[in-house]
Amino acid sequence: MNKLQSMRRYQIGPVYRRDQPAMTRGRYREFYQCDFDIAGESEPMLADSECVLILTEVLSGLGFSNYTVRVNHRLLLDGIFQCCGVSEALFRPICSAVDKLDKCSWDEVAKEMSDKGLADEPIERIRQLVLTPRGSADLVDQLRENPALKGNAMVTQALDDMSRLFRYLGLLGCPDQVRFDLSLARGLDYYTGLIYEAVLEPTPDCNVTVGSVAGGGRYDKLVGMFTKKDIPCVGLSIGVERLFTILEQMHKAKEQKIRTTATQVYVCSAQKNLLEERLRLCGQLWRAGLPAAHSLRSNPKLLTQFQYCEDTGVPIALIIGESELRDNKVKLRCIASRKERLVDRDSCVDEVRAELASLAAAQQKTEQ
Amino acid sequence: MNKLQSMRRYQIGPVYRRDQPAMTRGRYREFYQCDFDIAGESEPMLADSECVLILTEVLSGLGFSNYTVRVNHRLLLDGIFQCCGVSEALFRPICSAVDKLDKCSWDEVAKEMSDKGLADEPIERIRQLVLTPRGSADLVDQLRENPALKGNAMVTQALDDMSRLFRYLGLLGCPDQVRFDLSLARGLDYYTGLIYEAVLEPTPDCNVTVGSVAGGGRYDKLVGMFTKKDIPCVGLSIGVERLFTILEQMHKAKEQKIRTTATQVYVCSAQKNLLEERLRLCGQLWRAGLPAAHSLRSNPKLLTQFQYCEDTGVPIALIIGESELRDNKVKLRCIASRKERLVDRDSCVDEVRAELASLAAAQQKTEQ
Incomplete structure (x- = not known):
């Protein structure tokens, strides 16, 4: 003993x-x-x-x-x-x-x-x-x-x-x-x-x-x-x-789904041949400690990627397309409201964090 | 299947x-x-x-x-x-x-x-x-x-x-x-x-x-x-x-200890008969989601409480004494530096969070 x-x-x-x-x-x-x-x-x-x-x-x-x-x-x-x-x-x-x-x-x-x-x-x-x-x-x-x-x-x-x-x-x-x-x-x-x-x-x-x-x-x-x-x-x-x-x-x-993943951000590609860019962005999010995921397909359809977020309750999508890449931007989409905005690639971690915080605050307000 | x-x-x-x-x-x-x-x-x-x-x-x-x-x-x-x-x-x-x-x-x-x-x-x-x-x-x-x-x-x-x-x-x-x-x-x-x-x-x-x-x-x-x-x-x-x-x-x-608890704040009493005040403060910290603990003795010595923090690696102590109670304050002690300061009882959760964030930032700087 x-x-x-x-x-x-x-x-x-x-x-x-x-x-x-x-x-x-x-x-x-x-x-x-x-x-x-x-x-x-x-x-x-x-x-x-x-x-x-x-x-x-x-x-x-x-x-x-x-x-x-x-x-x-x-x-x-x-x-x-x-x-x-x-x-x-x-x-x-x-x-x-x-x-x-x-x-x-x-x-x-x-x-x-x-x-x-x-x-x-x-x-x-x-x-x-x-x-x-x-x-x-x-x-x-x-x-x-x-x-x-x-x-x-x-x-x-x-x-x-x-x-x-x-x-x-x-x-x-x-x-x-x-x-x-x-x-x-x-x-x-x-x-x-x-x-x-x-x-x-x-x-x-x-x-x-x-x-x-x-x-x-x-x-x-x-x-x-x-x-x-x-x-x-x-x-x-x-x-x-x-x-x-x-x-x-x-x-x-209550017709509510129970979330089975902890993913907070889903990295989406808007066109074909952007798999490697998705990997680069995922790496950036993961290093910042954000629970991110992306499709394991090389060229998934954008709607399929949004559908995945809706089905599994992922609150935010980060979308890369050719124009975003050119301008060093990324599109941040709030899945529930479908609102999108362009954010700087370099500050996208902070933007995701801020969006998650504001979603959590809104959620808390609804529950009260 | x-x-x-x-x-x-x-x-x-x-x-x-x-x-x-x-x-x-x-x-x-x-x-x-x-x-x-x-x-x-x-x-x-x-x-x-x-x-x-x-x-x-x-x-x-x-x-x-x-x-x-x-x-x-x-x-x-x-x-x-x-x-x-x-x-x-x-x-x-x-x-x-x-x-x-x-x-x-x-x-x-x-x-x-x-x-x-x-x-x-x-x-x-x-x-x-x-x-x-x-x-x-x-x-x-x-x-x-x-x-x-x-x-x-x-x-x-x-x-x-x-x-x-x-x-x-x-x-x-x-x-x-x-x-x-x-x-x-x-x-x-x-x-x-x-x-x-x-x-x-x-x-x-x-x-x-x-x-x-x-x-x-x-x-x-x-x-x-x-x-x-x-x-x-x-x-x-x-x-x-x-x-x-x-x-x-x-x-x-390296003569370093491995922490076996997740406690971030230890609630201490500076004099006797303050057990109930410790409970009240612990309740406040717990409701805010802070990992807090206190002695399970009714009248522990202040030094024993500090020693516990040093032995187990708890970074912050919150101390209540009669004067703090009277002024609706609480003393925040950083265990490593032994620096103490009085903070308002109502804002002590925010003060602890800020102190923890600054300790974490300092730690990260040392490791780099």
Whole structure:
């Protein structure tokens, strides 16, 4: 083992899960996931708040606005179970029953608790505490005053954490889409503190019920299980394949295309025998770091080249023809507006940059 | 199979090779590789030149200057073998013997050819043609005039390709580190046209003999072997683990650190009890898209925070203290120069951006 005591990293790649996934619903044992984790000592809830913020940033960044991040705390659930008279040995099995509340009715969950050996009275007490309450910082205060929970050490510590979480999220300017939800339990046993899950709500663009698309929490004991040395950790996993499938549906509903290239400038030739001039211009753009491309044909038609830009969403075309070459100019065409203007060959990199910036600014204005 | 006829993509990830790698030299069956490929119809050598250019861009971009890209053409080798009297059935076995010229002496390679059934005379003729010639466009002309090769159709086509390659590379502004080398053969059987390989030369910073770090070529028949429909392809693979190991050695030799974070601004507190103010400032920077970080401790010492920046190469610190808070200011510190100045809280994002731009410009000036 290395001596690393702290780390913060993301990774995107294939992961494996040893279970029986619902393959008919497109879930497999191997799938792509994006993970972000912070390992190492942190003041209470600092790293945790950052993870929740990052979760909202990722979803907003991908263009989703219709999401809720549900948050809860494992110690709070354990404290509630304790207050309801559940024995410690049943904490995890009962927690796993609560985890099914987003898919099953209360009666089904209650039956599972009963099958796991819990008496009717504690089940009813759990129902009263867990089933309905949703809120944010207000729910923390409400629970603090709940006589059924008062004085329980786990509950007190968890509520202190939740109170810090909402204060920190406010300071960080986190979007107000975080909901404290006592019925959130998360399936995995290794969580030890804050847990969270992002849920997409159906919208006119995407009315399929998609449910959970990301989740995570604090797992302070997992590293120690393998290394004999506890390293506190908190992290999140994002189901990228699921999100991309939904994004595709949303774009389809809006009749928008998803761009599959990063090309910003397409170098076009207006007449035949200009392949070598295209190469020269591409080289100039590439050296300047601009994502440029051109046709791999020697004499493509100008309209075919414009069509390529429209089909693939390339915003700018730079056109060379014999007259442009003679005058040391190049024609800059904005594909969307079809407006063209002649620019000096020597300053064409700057002109493209300026055009891209003004297109981006216009785009941002439309979205607001 | 999908209906994709053309594609250009890169990927970085684990790949597998079913062979017996030299594990003692750190080579394994699974390793990380960066691949770039262009599939689909292209005018002769257009996509090929782009691949060679990209190879030089990747190596230069990673900070290497001491590399050579060796290029050759499979048809040229086949044509040479044909002119030397090698039967077609022996083209690939003899090619695989030539491939060992970078590791073995000519005598060893000649012995392998002889073991594979080639007579002494063709072996000697191959030696005369393949062993020494290295050059660029000049070598193409020289080979065109070689009486031993004249009139061979494969040689003629290959030399036309090589001539185009050097012309296109010149137009693209490719660095002059591409060498036509007739002894380059590449191990894999599936190449059908241009082949290339990047070799790092020992330097004062890195005097280990590292040899090949990347390679590739045209493989027009490989896709068809699996799909019954040929799709012309050209691509390259970069041994990222190998390159990173060498980069580490180079940095070590220069006593430079390799940065392991992308953080550009570190938010520091000058006194105690300013954790919440740090969060507020981090939120502001993050919303602006700046890679910012801060300590996960509630009351870190100011010197410890500066030390962190120095150790990890974060260029700018933003410091909040009680007086800054009162005046709605923040102190901007350039870590390298230790120069500090007060900036308005509301414009601190712009100030950080300007400082980063001026640091980058200064850096670029030093490197030139």
